[in-house]
Amino acid sequence: MSASTSGTGTSPAQAIRAAISTLGQFEWRMKQQVSNPLAGEYRSVFRGKGMEFDQVVRYTYGDDVRDIDWKVTARMREPYRKKFVEERELTILIVFEDRLSLQFGSAGRSKRDALLELICQVMMLAAENRDRIGIIHARPGGYRLTKPVRGRDAIMHAAAKLLAEPPPELNDTRPVRVPWRFVGQAAPRHSVLVWGGDFAPQAEPLGWTMMKGRYRVLGFRVDDPWERELPTDQPLTIYDPMAQHLVVLDPRAKDQRAAHAEWVAKREERFAALFRDPRERLVVLADGSMPEALARFFQGHMAAH
Structure with missing residues (x-):
């Protein structure tokens, strides 16, 4: 089932019910796909020893x-x-940057669906650990704020509302602007900021240095397999949501492969510049296991201490 459950002909109530069912599947996968419970590792990584x-x-x-x-x-x-x-109640502030490029998926699952599962699993772990969750969902033309809430019911409802949001229309060319000045005041100092998005090469947000001084920042990115390595067998005709038209991709052409490699390098460079500590960055494949990715992320943090 797609993580994005709302669509044409679906009422808001039906979309929420479908999203709650999807959350149940996410929770089941967390319990089945990792050998150790994630709750203890979550506490070590997010709470530390304060x-x-x-x-x-x-x-x-x-x-x-x-x-x-x-x-x-x-x-x-x-x-x-x-x-x-x-000593204090921890707030997790999630920024979901819902760009059109997240809707790409070469392996039957879009990057958007994978990223939403990853975000929702963090929310479920926060609920289990009695932390607070706030959400800023930025999409073409605006954003929606869910003020920080605590308690399993409130957090699961917030996660269901996020899942029930339909993906942006592919013909919506309005820019996606995260309200970073507002983000800088949306949670108490020393909260954890989880920024989930596509992270195409982009400039550093205004006030990012101040944000990193106020919050502990983490970057969650989902890659499509084709972003890692282009297929090499034959030309492909695909729809580019950013350019708003069909393009022919010929991986056998040296100029296209060189352009792809240059884009990948710039993307990695900018992502590393935003999150300088490798432990602040989580990159997973859209067709991979999100619980296993979180487990590796947590274990990497614990091994570094």
């Missing part, structure tokens, strides 16, 4: 192994870990 020590408790499967108290473990002859009292 907490006060509370007490020592028995270690249970899925807890962060870095919290194990080895002295108590040796004395009790079974694993115990340190438990912390959270």
Whole structure:
């Protein structure tokens, strides 16, 4: 099922019901496709150790192994870990940059659908960890704000509303402008900003340095397999939503392959400039497993500490 459930002839209520069903599928995949629970790894990556020590408790499967108290473990002859009292409530602010280029998909699944699944899985983990979620959905011609909410019901409703939003019309040529000045004030200091988008080569947002000083920033990008490597067998006729017309792609032509390689290099350069720490960047393939991608992202963070 497509993550984007709303369409022509579908009422808002029907779209929300379909989106709730899709969220159930996302949740099932999170439980089935990764060997370890993601909740503990989420806490380690998003919350870190900005907490006060509370007490020592028995270690249970899925807890962060870095919290194990080895002295108590040796004395009790079974694993115990340190438990912390959270000093503050964490807010996750999601910016979904809904550009037309996200609707491309060479493998039966669009980048938009994959990115929405990735975002919704972060939202479900936030709900499980009693964090707050806010959303800024920027699309051609404007944006919609979901103020930060907490609690599973409220967060799942916000995720369902996001999924139920239909993709922008392919003939909508209005620009997509993220209201960055507003984003800079939309959540408390030290919140986590998750920017999900296509990240074609683009200039740094106005005030980005200030934003990185206020928030912890993460960039989530979904690539189509053709963006990594062009097929080489024969010319293809495809619709370019950005140019608004059909184009013929001939990967056998040296000039086209050179232009593609140049675009890929510029894109990677700009993405790395926005998120300088490699641990701030998550790039996945649209036809891959989003839960497994999140697990690798979390494990990479934990291994670096």
